[in-house]
Amino acid sequence: MFQIVTSFWVARAVHAAAALELPDHLAQEPRTAAELAGVTGTDPGSLARLLRALAGLGVLRSDGDGRYATTPLGDTLRSDVPGSLASFVQMELGEAHHATWGLLPESVRSGEPVFERAVGKQIWQFFEDSPVMNAHLGKAMTGLTAMVADAVLDVYDFGPHQRIVDIGGGEGGFLAAILAANPQAHGVVLDLPHVVAHGRERIEAAGLADRCDLVGGDFFEKVPEGGDLYTMKWVLHDWDDASAVRILTSCRRVMGDDARLLVVDTVVPDGDGFSPSKIIDLNMMVLSGGRERTAEEFRQLFAAAGFTLTRVLPTRSPSSVVEAVPAPLA
Numbered sequence: 001m002f003q004i005v006t007s008f009w010v011a012r013a014v015h016a017a018a019a020l021e022l023p024d025h026l027a028q029e030p031r032t033a034a035e036l037a038g039v040t041g042t043d044p045g046s047l048a049r050l051l052r053a054l055a056g057l058g059v060l061r062s063d064g065d066g067r068y069a070t071t072p073l074g075d076t077l078r079s080d081v082p083g084s085l086a087s088f089v090q091m092e093l094g095e096a097h098h099a100t101w102g103l104l105p106e107s108v109r110s111g112e113p114v115f116e117r118a119v120g121k122q123i124w125q126f127f128e129d130s131p132v133m134n135a136h137l138g139k140a141m142t143g144l145t146a147m148v149a150d151a152v153l154d155v156y157d158f159g160p161h162q163r164i165v166d167i168g169g170g171e172g173g174f175l176a177a178i179l180a181a182n183p184q185a186h187g188v189v190l191d192l193p194h195v196v197a198h199g200r201e202r203i204e205a206a207g208l209a210d211r212c213d214l215v216g217g218d219f220f221e222k223v224p225e226g227g228d229l230y231t232m233k234w235v236l237h238d239w240d241d242a243s244a245v246r247i248l249t250s251c252r253r254v255m256g257d258d259a260r261l262l263v264v265d266t267v268v269p270d271g272d273g274f275s276p277s278k279i280i281d282l283n284m285m286v287l288s289g290g291r292e293r294t295a296e297e298f299r300q301l302f303a304a305a306g307f308t309l310t311r312v313l314p315t316r317s318p319s320s321v322v323e324a325v326p327a328p329l330a
């Protein structure tokens with residue numbers, strides 16, 4: 001129990017490492033605490049204590065002469081590596097999220113998200129109003145997407161599909177990975193205008209500008225037509241059931257009977273065993289009022305929007321691929 005209770009100390013130490021950009025400063029060569037203090041503007045004695053703790057966690061390692069270097073675990077916090085978690089740490093362990101989690105008991109009592117109470121504005125408005133945190137959000141989703149995209153490609157065959165529409169696709173990282181592995185396909189990313197604006201350079205750098213369009217819009221109102229596959233990664237879990245049905249209904253209105261829908265989210269298993277989905281579910285509860293769902297809850301959600309669940313494909317990541325097809329319209 002002591003270890004469980006104090007685990008947030010560990011997380012905050014990792015947050016400090018990311019906030020001070022220690023892994024970036026150690027990327028080229030080992031450094032002492034005094035050397036790092038000079039480039040980070042920190043107190044050498046206090047920094048030495050943080051470095052010692054991070055080495056104890058396996059994030060860093062030290063030699064016999066007081067120099068520190070990163071480990072493979074610590075390298076995940078470097079900003080220049082594929083799949084970097086640096087911005088994810090800054091976002092999830094920043095003061096806004098931290099204060100929100102402090103109100104978890106109130107969220108349980110009220111059944112409502114508490115982000116607005118903790119921060120003073122709703123979560124999506126917070127990101128839109130904060131360029132720094134919005135940039136972290138984009139980079140965090142890109143890093144996490146790199147982690148999960150290969151896992152999805154391992155279990156799902158995108159080969160038969162010619163036009164893939166990614167709903168709420170952020171800066172296009174997930175769809176870019178799919179298109180890179182499937183040269184026959186073209187794609188469309190739909191997200192809010194200020195979000196997709198950051199994705200154009202990424203799509204061009206990937207050499208996909210001629211096969212991928214980025215569209216600013218509102219998935220509650222209208223999604224692009226003409227897709228034979230519609231994907232949503234980490235979208236439905238942001239929303240309560242009524243809102244999720246609205247998003248799915250927007251998709252159903254434009255989908256042909258032969259099109260398919262893929263939802264990439266964690267699926268909550270039955271039983272009392274540990275699953276990351278159960279903790280992620282609490283995060284969605286306090287932040288946005290969203291939720292992680294069981295397979296049966298996905299089935300009911302799809303049915304309410306005119307879809308039939310066909311299969312659930314686990315991946316080597318925490319996320320699963322939930323596939324559905326349009327049910328006949330009444």
